[in-house]
Amino acid sequence: MSVIVRIAVEHATKRYSAGSVTVFEGLELAVRDREAVCILGPSGCGKTTLLRCMHGLVGLDAGRIAIDGSSVTSPRRNVAMVFQHFGLMPWMRVRENVGYGLALAGTPRATLDERVSRYTDMVGLNGFERAYPYQLSGGMQQRVGLARALSMEPEILLMDEPFGSLDAQTREILQDELLHIYQGHPRTMVFITHSIEEAIAIGDRIVVLSARPARVREIMTVDIPRPRTVASVVAHPRFVELRDHCWRLLRERAVA
Amino acid sequence: MTIREAQATAASAVVARRRAGRLHLSDWAVRLGSVALVLGLWEFAGPRLNPLILRPPSAIFRAFFELVGTGELQEAFGQSLREFAAGMAIALVAGILIGVASGRNRFIYNAIDPIVGALYSTPSVALVPLISVAFGRAAMGDEPRIATVALFAIFPILINTQQGVRNVDQSLLEVARAFSSSERRLWTDVILPSATPFVLAGVRLAIGRGLIGMIVAEFLIGLVGLGYLIIAYENVFRIDRMFVPVVVVSAMGILLMSFVQWIEGRVAPWLRREQ
Numbered sequence: 001m002s003v004i005v006r007i008a009v010e011h012a013t014k015r016y017s018a019g020s021v022t023v024f025e026g027l028e029l030a031v032r033d034r035e036a037v038c039i040l041g042p043s044g045c046g047k048t049t050l051l052r053c054m055h056g057l058v059g060l061d062a063g064r065i066a067i068d069g070s071s072v073t074s075p076r077r078n079v080a081m082v083f084q085h086f087g088l089m090p091w092m093r094v095r096e097n098v099g100y101g102l103a104l105a106g107t108p109r110a111t112l113d114e115r116v117s118r119y120t121d122m123v124g125l126n127g128f129e130r131a132y133p134y135q136l137s138g139g140m141q142q143r144v145g146l147a148r149a150l151s152m153e154p155e156i157l158l159m160d161e162p163f164g165s166l167d168a169q170t171r172e173i174l175q176d177e178l179l180h181i182y183q184g185h186p187r188t189m190v191f192i193t194h195s196i197e198e199a200i201a202i203g204d205r206i207v208v209l210s211a212r213p214a215r216v217r218e219i220m221t222v223d224i225p226r227p228r229t230v231a232s233v234v235a236h237p238r239f240v241e242l243r244d245h246c247w248r249l250l251r252e253r254a255v256a
Numbered sequence: 257m258t259i260r261e262a263q264a265t266a267a268s269a270v271v272a273r274r275r276a277g278r279l280h281l282s283d284w285a286v287r288l289g290s291v292a293l294v295l296g297l298w299e300f301a302g303p304r305l306n307p308l309i310l311r312p313p314s315a316i317f318r319a320f321f322e323l324v325g326t327g328e329l330q331e332a333f334g335q336s337l338r339e340f341a342a343g344m345a346i347a348l349v350a351g352i353l354i355g356v357a358s359g360r361n362r363f364i365y366n367a368i369d370p371i372v373g374a375l376y377s378t379p380s381v382a383l384v385p386l387i388s389v390a391f392g393r394a395a396m397g398d399e400p401r402i403a404t405v406a407l408f409a410i411f412p413i414l415i416n417t418q419q420g421v422r423n424v425d426q427s428l429l430e431v432a433r434a435f436s437s438s439e440r441r442l443w444t445d446v447i448l449p450s451a452t453p454f455v456l457a458g459v460r461l462a463i464g465r466g467l468i469g470m471i472v473a474e475f476l477i478g479l480v481g482l483g484y485l486i487i488a489y490e491n492v493f494r495i496d497r498m499f500v501p502v503v504v505v506s507a508m509g510i511l512l513m514s515f516v517q518w519i520e521g522r523v524a525p526w527l528r529r530e531q
């Protein structure tokens with residue numbers, strides 16, 4: 001079986017503070033076509049930095065990251081990002097925020113309107129098109145962030161702890177909706193989290209990173225069949241084993 | 257804390273105050289009550305304390321119509337308004353342009369920062385004689401007074417614009433880059449909207465300072481307009497008439513600031529946070 005690699009991280013090294021802080025060094029990772037990879041790692045280990053490098057928002061110090069075979073130097077239109085801090089423009093209404101990427105891409109008016117409506121509906125925000133972000137709850141704001149990325153109809157979705165700042169209940173609802181959207185239309189997805197449960201629920205594979213400088217500790221395959229929901233994953237017999245295994249990996253590092 | 261930081265703090269305070277929400281009916285009752293109380297005390301107790309200086313509001317009210325009757329007030333007001341409008345227009349255009357340029361460009365920032373810092377730290381009043389001399393004592397036009405208004409008004413606008421541009425949320429700039437924004441769209445979508453409340457807070461501060469500049473210039477350069485009326489009636493001890501231009505200037509300030517606040521509600525509705 002031949003696998004198509006969409007994102008290839010090859011011996012990537014990133015340093016900050018004039019080289020005195022090494023975020024990661026010689027990192028190797030391959031993300032396959034239409035696969036959901038969850039990256040799990042302790043706080044501050046460099047997950048966000050890795051994702052920003054994958055999108056070409058910051059450059060590497062050595063090695064390379066390639067998407068579809070060509071080195072990433074700047075953000076591409078077939079890759080969309082969802083941010084931990086939502087990143088909505090406070091002065092734009094929901095509609096404009098959702099259509100932000102499309103407008104920048106010069107999408108014709110009619111297509112833009114149609115897509116904005118479709119993805120606003122998809123994330124369950126119909127009726128809120130004219131609201132400003134401050135009028136929305138955190139969960140609704142991230143729905144806007146998700147719709148903004150999805151409306152680009154990207155082939156690759158980069159998500160940086162998108163549900164990290166939400167309360168447990170909202171978080172689970174959004175996880176289920178993301179699963180639903182992903183399973184209805186699988187696409188390449190890199191999903192960062194530091195919740196073990198979330199990584200198991202969402203990922204086809206889980207990449208466990210060590211503390212800084214981040215190295216790949218282990219890559220696990222989540223052998224829980226799709227379609228999944230958070231409840232079905234948690235109830236699956238493999239869930240506890242996978243969770244304990246991740247738990248041990250993250251713990252070992254702390255002791256070692 | 258540098259001046260600029262202090263200024264930015266003041267600006268954020270103004271922005272924050274704006275966010276604190278609308279006034280309720282009970283708030284208005286207290287406000288009106290307080291004004292009525294002060295006016296009432298002034299009307300009845302003032303003349304008892306010093307009948308010559310503390311002329312009651314009713315006398316000032318009568319004096320207002322006397323000055324309107326002779327046409328003096330309209331003429332002085334027109335003169336002052338022309339100077340103020342021209343000076344504010346210069347301050348707005350120059351302040352916003354320089355503020356935007358220096359907020360975004362390190363070279364320009366470093367080039368103008370010491371000069372702006374020095375001029376802003378100097379009490380502007382001290383520079384008015386310099387303006388007078390620079391334009392030549394013989395100059396009878398409005399130019400030196402317009403320049404004075406502009407000098408007084410420009411710094412809050414410039415510094416607030418600069419800080420507004422510099423304080424753009426870095427994470428939003430990254431969002432714009434992540435969606436491949438062009439430099440032009442970066443300005444219209446992110447930098448300018450995020451700087452707008454700062455600019456408007458600066459304009460509100462500038463109105464107060466510009467009015468001071470207007471009156472000071474009319475005292476010190478050429479004796480015209482509302483400033484002249486104040487001096488003229490002070491000299492003949494018609495305190496009731498002297499108060500009329502004072503009240504007019506204060507009404508100008510209140511009206512213009514409310515106008516800017518109204519504009520802010522129009523152009524920055526996302527700040528209309530309900531409590």
Ligand SMILES: Nc1ncnc2c1ncn2[C@@H]1O[C@H](COP(=O)(O)OP(=O)(O)OP(=O)(O)O)[C@@H](O)[C@H]1O
Pocket residue numbers: 016017021023041042043044045046047048049050194212
């Ligand atoms: N722009 C920057 N300049 C200097 N250091 C940085 C920068 N961005 C990140 N770092 C440092 O790099 C390290 C990794 O940061 P990063 O945000 O990638 O971690 P993270 O795994 O996403 O953390 P979290 O779980 O808290 O989101 C941290 O030590 C951080 O201080």
Ligand SMILES: [Mg+2]
Pocket residue numbers: 047048049084160161
């Ligand atoms: Mg992070």
